[in-house]
Amino acid sequence: MVAETTANPKISTRNVNVYYGEKKAIDNVSIDVDMDNVTAFIGPSGCGKSTFLRSLNRMNDTIVGARVEGNIFLDGQDIYASSMDVVQLRARVGMVFQKPNPFPKSIYDNVAYGPRIHGLAAGKAELDQIVESALTRAGLWGEVKDRLSDSGTALSGGQQQRLCIARAIAVDPEVILMDEPCSALDPIATARIEELIHDLRGKYAIIIVTHNMQQAARVSQRTAFFHLGNLIEFGETSEIFTNPREDRTKDYITGRYG
Numbered sequence: 001m002v003a004e005t006t007a008n009p010k011i012s013t014r015n016v017n018v019y020y021g022e023k024k025a026i027d028n029v030s031i032d033v034d035m036d037n038v039t040a041f042i043g044p045s046g047c048g049k050s051t052f053l054r055s056l057n058r059m060n061d062t063i064v065g066a067r068v069e070g071n072i073f074l075d076g077q078d079i080y081a082s083s084m085d086v087v088q089l090r091a092r093v094g095m096v097f098q099k100p101n102p103f104p105k106s107i108y109d110n111v112a113y114g115p116r117i118h119g120l121a122a123g124k125a126e127l128d129q130i131v132e133s134a135l136t137r138a139g140l141w142g143e144v145k146d147r148l149s150d151s152g153t154a155l156s157g158g159q160q161q162r163l164c165i166a167r168a169i170a171v172d173p174e175v176i177l178m179d180e181p182c183s184a185l186d187p188i189a190t191a192r193i194e195e196l197i198h199d200l201r202g203k204y205a206i207i208i209v210t211h212n213m214q215q216a217a218r219v220s221q222r223t224a225f226f227h228l229g230n231l232i233e234f235g236e237t238s239e240i241f242t243n244p245r246e247d248r249t250k251d252y253i254t255g256r257y258g
């Protein structure tokens with residue numbers, strides 16, 4: 001497929017292949033992701049959405065046998081270059097996982113963890129400010145401000161997921177990758193996360209992997225449809241859902257498979 005280019009991409013991928021051992025899980029994917037839009041990755045189970053998402057902040061580095069070919073640029077900088085500091089990269093390109101995974105630490109320390117590691121605060125007052133600001137942006141401050149020393153794991157599932165978003169935001173990322181962030185949540189908690197994604201739009205480049213097509217339609221402005229490791233179609237979400245160019249996209253969104 002021809003690369004869909006954007007004037008000012010935050011992330012650009014060019015001819016990206018991802019392998020697990022001999023098996024090719026992603027085949028020649030070239031896309032641009034910009035700051036202004038939420039981008040959804042959709043497609044049937046096993047099509048490679050999560051694999052591709054993980055390649056964008058080198059989370060695949062942690063999987064034995066996983067290998068990435070091609071180029072991925074963050075603001076024009078090759079993230080697989082030997083000069084790239086991976087810890088720094090993962091602060092710039094944060095990630096929120098399917099299952100909320102707060103550290104077994106206090107709510108405060110969950111959010112303060114990254115800023116401490118990266119030396120973002122000069123002292124306690126500044127760290128307090130960063131924690132409050134991140135929790136506020138994640139829509140959680142009002143619910144937790146009087147119990148910051150309680151354990152993060154004692155929160156409800158939806159609150160835990162917002163805590164994980166606050167943790168990602170606290171290090172001032174440029175991109176937030178979300179891998180099915182609502183799949184373990186009930187409809188009310190899901191709606192809160194979707195509202196939050198709306199609020200965060202434009203402040204960070206956001207990419208969300210979702211199984212839920214209604215969710216993709218609700219939260220994203222750009223959608224990429226993957227099938228068997230290939231990027232089949234990438235464009236305006238409204239176009240993908242109402243007027244897809246490719247038969248395979250049409251079959252998927254009309255529920256013929258997946």
Ligand SMILES: Nc1ncnc2c1ncn2[C@@H]1O[C@H](COP(=O)(O)OP(=O)(O)OP(=O)(O)O)[C@@H](O)[C@H]1O
Nearest residue numbers: 020025043044045046047048049050051052063211
């Ligand atoms: N750690 C791994 N080792 C080997 N193969 C893997 C690994 N992770 C994923 N795969 C394979 O790579 C392909 C893509 O998997 P991936 O999880 O990226 O798909 P997905 O579209 O995110 O699926 P789902 O929607 O079910 O999460 C699948 O065939 C899968 O079996």
